[in-house]
Amino acid sequence: MEHFPIVTSLVRVALGNDSERLNHQVQRLVDALVADGDSTQAAALSKLLNRRTRSTELAPSRLTRSGQxxxxxxxxxxxxxxxxxxxxxxxxxxxxxxxxxxxxxxxxxxxxxxxxxxxxxxxxxxxxxxxxxxxxxxxxxxxxxxxxxxxxxxxxxxxxxxxxxxxxxxxxxxxxxxxxxxxxxxxxxxxxxxxxxxxxxxxxxxxxxxxxxxxxxxxxxxxxxxxxxxxxxxxxxxxxxxxxxxxxxxxxxxxxxxxxxxxxxxVPKPAFAQRVQIALRSLDAGEDNARAEALLLAWVADGLSGAELRTLATKYRKRRLFVDAAAVPPAATIAQVADSTSVHIGEDVLSILRLEPSRQLKPLHAAGFSHADLAYLFDISTKTVQRRVTEE
Ligand SMILES: Nc1ncnc2c1ncn2[C@@H]1O[C@H](COP(=O)(O)OP(=O)(O)OP(=O)(O)O)[C@@H](O)[C@H]1O
Ligand SMILES: [Mg+2]
Incomplete structure (x- = not known):
């Protein structure tokens, strides 16, 4: 089994009855699944984790530790x-x-x-x-x-x-x-x-x-x-x-x-799998609502520190509060934020984000974005995405 070391740690922590560390191990498994592209499984686990975190946060005994x-x-x-x-x-x-x-x-x-x-x-x-x-x-x-x-x-x-x-x-x-x-x-x-x-x-x-x-x-x-x-x-x-x-x-x-x-x-700068999770945490919207945005922010933030990615994601959230979401797709706001930040974003990334939206689809697809994610990010149908990414 591929992620057996994480499962071992999980079981060990679960037996030790330490809820923070248990949450953390589950989070690790989610990260590993995201990295493998098993996003459905990752989302299912993440949902369970969010529910659990919310309920333990309400419990007053959160800071008391047992046994250890x-x-x-x-x-x-x-x-x-x-x-x-x-x-x-x-x-x-x-x-x-x-x-x-x-x-x-x-x-x-x-x-x-x-x-x-x-x-x-x-x-x-x-x-x-x-x-x-x-x-x-x-x-x-x-x-x-x-x-x-x-x-x-x-x-x-x-x-x-x-x-x-x-x-x-x-x-x-x-x-x-x-x-x-x-x-x-x-x-x-x-x-x-x-x-x-x-x-x-x-x-x-x-x-x-x-x-x-x-x-x-x-x-x-x-x-x-x-x-x-x-x-x-x-x-x-x-x-x-x-x-x-x-x-x-x-x-x-x-x-x-x-x-x-x-x-x-x-401590290294975060890899893609961690960047997705950091972006999700910063967007604070739950896995289902913000997954595609988190993926794009994580991709944009290649080479950035966790703190820089958080700055970027927070800027994005603020901007979205004041745009007409029906008229401005998420990708346009992310491109705008990426272009106007003190955070240093790679030239290769910026050069893609500065293309006409319809011309961004192909390189983003090549970078691993699915048709469904691109449809959501650019607010177009998956059929249009499909056509554009196969166009010469
Ligand atoms: N890998 C990461 N995962 C999640 N959040 C991160 C990560 N790296 C940084 N952050 C967030 O970025 C912010 C800044 O982090 P922190 O101050 O701990 O960094 P630092 O390494 O001490 O920076 P400095 O060297 O400037 O003192 C914190 O809110 C932290 O949670
Ligand atoms: Mg510090």
Whole structure:
């Protein structure tokens, strides 16, 4: 059976009675079916999933987790939204933000199966630190996430913390850097001391900011001190809780920093199957109503990040509110939005969208769009589509 690994994960999660992860595994199966072109099966599953998500969202127990809740680390205090965070002594700016598990309900970004499998495996380990200790190994829950801007890194970190039921201490490292390097090292120390005192997930956003400091030739000695301070702080944090570092510029990080992280996860830009799902989520109209639009947006968004695709889909939704849907077909609005966005869309895609509508049909059909989808998108009959795509 082709998708047996997903079915195995599904069954495992179902037995663990964790509704968010169960939803996620079903979503994976839907993605895989979409990728295979089994859209009817995908739509049927997606409908079940939507119904289930709606009903579980209403249940107040959504954030309570059964059985698998990670154990409390001895000696750590509980964070509260009012807990005072350390500040930069010179500017009085806070060095971090506290995000409580109930503050945001994040959904896991849609990643390709291998990335997803890694995330599942990681979470399993983090949730079962006791078993790792029993096996004589030491849990060192740390993760470095790297990838292009807007690929879901911050969202993933917040989602992981939410799965663990722990608050996040979120620090942007570029915000810790002071023009006085001595202050930078002191800020780092204060941040880590704070995170190590509480039961939390420490998220270090813009992690490469420290590495950038290092490249400044004017301050070599001082900069070394800052990088060393970071390395030492990371070492001390082992055993005190989960640390997640996020960066867009992994090439700037040196091997000593890489080594401090147990897992390094590359998040890619979404492939077509994920883009269809992201577009569907953004269109918020249910699989049946928005499938063809989602397919076209996903095709247009080749090479874009998830965040860029969301921007595009949201623009499309806004535009559709103010057009006469009977007179302007969906494809015309998508072409218009694609042509007037700051998001960088491929020239090959734009050159097709800039053709007369009747001349777009043939290349889109060649790209895999069905007659029915094209009929819907261009608001013409399937017969007309058929004629146009076979015309010389
Ligand atoms: N693969 C994806 N699936 C679904 N949504 C996505 C995906 N990638 C990005 N998004 C959405 O795009 C938005 C921005 O994501 P996020 O801020 O997590 O990206 P990031 O990688 O941290 O970006 P940056 O590098 O600019 O900080 C979020 O709303 C997120 O849900
Ligand atoms: Mg981010």
């Amino acid at each position: 809740a990670p154990t409390h680390i001895a000696g750590l205090e509980q964070l509260h939204p009012q807990t005072a965070v350390p500040v930069d002594k010179d500017s009085s700016a806070p060095l971090a933000t506290i995000i409580m598990p109930d503050d945001v309900v994040t959904t896991l970004p849609l990643f390709p199966a291998p990335v997803q499998d890694n995330i599942d495996a990681l979470l399993m380990e983090w949730m079962n630190a006791d078993r790792i200790r029993e096996a004589g190994l030491s849990p060192s829950p740390s993760l470095l996430v790297y990838g292009a801007p807007g690929t879901g890194k911050t969202t993933l970190a917040l989602w992981l913390a939410q799965q663990l039921g722990r608050p996040v201490v979120l620090a942007r490292l570029d915000g810790l850097i002071s023009s006085f390097l001595g202050t930078t090292a002191r800020n780092l120390g204060a941040l880590f001391a704070f995170a190590n005192r509480y039961d939390c997930v420490l998220v270090l956003d813009e992690f490469d900011a420290i590495a950038k400091v290092r490249d400044d030739p004017n301050e070599v000695g001082e900069i070394k001190r800052v990088v060393n301070a970071l390395l030492q702080n990371l070492d001390v944090r082992v055993g005190r809780g989960v640390t997640v570092a996020l960066t867009n510029h992994e090439a700037l990080l040196d091997p000593a920093i890489w080594r401090r992280f147990e897992v390094q996860l590359a």
